[in-house]
Amino acid sequence: MRFDLQVVASWIEPGAKVLDLGCGGGVLMEHLAREKGVRATGIENSEEKVAECLSKGLSVLHGDINEEVLDYSDNAFDYVILSQTLQQVYDPARIIGQMLRIGSRGIVSFPNFSHIGIRLQLMLGGRSPISKELPYDWFDTPNIRVITIKDFRRFCKKLGVDIQAEVATRTPHQEEQGKLVHLLPNLRAIYGIFLLGRQKG
Numbered sequence: 001m002r003f004d005l006q007v008v009a010s011w012i013e014p015g016a017k018v019l020d021l022g023c024g025g026g027v028l029m030e031h032l033a034r035e036k037g038v039r040a041t042g043i044e045n046s047e048e049k050v051a052e053c054l055s056k057g058l059s060v061l062h063g064d065i066n067e068e069v070l071d072y073s074d075n076a077f078d079y080v081i082l083s084q085t086l087q088q089v090y091d092p093a094r095i096i097g098q099m100l101r102i103g104s105r106g107i108v109s110f111p112n113f114s115h116i117g118i119r120l121q122l123m124l125g126g127r128s129p130i131s132k133e134l135p136y137d138w139f140d141t142p143n144i145r146v147i148t149i150k151d152f153r154r155f156c157k158k159l160g161v162d163i164q165a166e167v168a169t170r171t172p173h174q175e176e177q178g179k180l181v182h183l184l185p186n187l188r189a190i191y192g193i194f195l196l197g198r199q200k201g
Contacts, residue, residue: 003171003178016078021065022085026053069098077103086110087143106196114148149192162197
């Protein structure tokens with residue numbers, strides 16, 4: 001399992017009820033169900049990945065996360081996860097608000113656009129950066145947001161969302177091994193991972 005998903009899994013309490021938005025092939029859900037007895041449900045837009053989840057016996061709904069979350073009642077889950085999908089979300093404030101409506105806590109992760117490798121490409125190459133984590137040209141990318149760790153902290157503060165934990169990682173793309181970044185994470189980290197609590201007030 002990817003290193004960032006290992007970090008996410010470490011925050012989930014045994015027996016919790018979890019919703020994974022953009023769950024992909026269900027790797028995280030399968031791990032949580034097997035290792036922690038979690039009751040996991042996923043929402044995924046790709047038919048191929050939905051079929052992969054179903055072949056593993058996982059509970060998954062085929063649909064758009066922005067629409068499907070509206071059907072869940074308040075406090076339906078202990079955790080709602082949005083892993084490496086925020087950069088593709090049209091209205092981040094709305095989706096995070098919905099996550100914290102239907103879940104007691106939210107977990108969000110994303111590629112850090114202010115990583116030094118990205119900065120060097122912009123400065124030296126003068127063109128839109130491409131990396132293993134963000135592998136698309138500007139004209140064909142599904143990513144409509146560029147997010148930095150520093151900006152996400154400011155975003156949460158503006159929304160009044162409580163950041164309960166934060167981890168920055170230097171992880172080769174899709175790899176199981178990685179390192180935590182404690183010094184200058186906005187510059188050195190490839191991914192940011194945040195555990196969010198309810199909006200204050």
